[in-house]
Amino acid sequence: MNGLKAYLEPDFSKLSDPTVWIDAYSQIFFTLSLGFGIMIAYASYLPGKANITKNAILTVFINSGYSLFAGIAVFSVLGFMATSQGKPISEVVSQSIGLAFVAYPKAVSLIPGGNLFGAIFFFCLVVAGLSSSISIIEAFISASVDKFGFRRKPLITLVTILGFFGSTIFTTQAGLLWLDIVDHFITHYGLIVVGIAECLLVGWLFNIKVLRKHVNSISSIKLGNWWDITIKYFVPFVLGVILIGELYAEIKQPYGGYSWTALILIGWNWILLTIIAAFAFARRPWKTRYYEMEGRSCKNS
Numbered sequence: 001m002n003g004l005k006a007y008l009e010p011d012f013s014k015l016s017d018p019t020v021w022i023d024a025y026s027q028i029f030f031t032l033s034l035g036f037g038i039m040i041a042y043a044s045y046l047p048g049k050a051n052i053t054k055n056a057i058l059t060v061f062i063n064s065g066y067s068l069f070a071g072i073a074v075f076s077v078l079g080f081m082a083t084s085q086g087k088p089i090s091e092v093v094s095q096s097i098g099l100a101f102v103a104y105p106k107a108v109s110l111i112p113g114g115n116l117f118g119a120i121f122f123f124c125l126v127v128a129g130l131s132s133s134i135s136i137i138e139a140f141i142s143a144s145v146d147k148f149g150f151r152r153k154p155l156i157t158l159v160t161i162l163g164f165f166g167s168t169i170f171t172t173q174a175g176l177l178w179l180d181i182v183d184h185f186i187t188h189y190g191l192i193v194v195g196i197a198e199c200l201l202v203g204w205l206f207n208i209k210v211l212r213k214h215v216n217s218i219s220s221i222k223l224g225n226w227w228d229i230t231i232k233y234f235v236p237f238v239l240g241v242i243l244i245g246e247l248y249a250e251i252k253q254p255y256g257g258y259s260w261t262a263l264i265l266i267g268w269n270w271i272l273l274t275i276i277a278a279f280a281f282a283r284r285p286w287k288t289r290y291y292e293m294e295g296r297s298c299k300n301s
Helices: 002-008 012-016 018-031 038-043 052-085 098-110 114-148 152-171 175-205 208-218 225-252 260-283 289-300
Strands: none
Touching: 002 052, 012 018, 018 052, 018 175, 018 225, 038 114, 052 098, 052 208, 098 114, 114 152, 152 175, 175 208, 175 225, 175 260, 208 225
């Protein structure tokens, strides 16, 4: 009950803390796979007249509802751990990856049948990791196949092998340090920047009114002018303010007490290299016959 109270009792004073907002945005971006290109890849496989707005709303509510349900399970266990050790919840909860890999496994080990529940917990983590990696890889694979005409199976094999060997860095003695910094920079900067870029692309470079008209023609829930305003102004403004606030806090005090050298080499350099690689891929010409035919068709019309 102590865990559930800590989970469900609101503290409205936290709304004035910018880090709470960026953590919330980062979490919802990550759990809905926004900014990864995953939703774009999945959307490309939809039928031509899929009910887009209905699917989007169902996805959001099912995902968020399950997250709230999972929070009840997590904080119930953490509350048990805090009570059994005579400590407040705040002292048994670790930030970032510490919750999944340190605090929660320790809490599970304290309950009757802890070994069984611990095995189930880590099995669920493995399944979550595999399913997440499949979706992340699919975003890159589908884009590469569409643009460059690569053969799908050899490309998947190459990418997964490279990913496997690259991820071995997280199994070293410094693995938790790498994982914590990479996770922080991806969720706090990478996804936010991509979210802003996507809003600017859709809202300003594309004809957003034409997009909205198309969505409304095939969807049961219609979008109004508010959607244009949200995409063009509101979301980029909010994300921009949060991003600037987070950068300011990062400059004042390096994340997690890590050295600037570690943050630059592991965090900032990887973001910079990723952006450069993205521009390099984007500037390459389309090579698939499908898009050449589509281009000629659009030009003739």
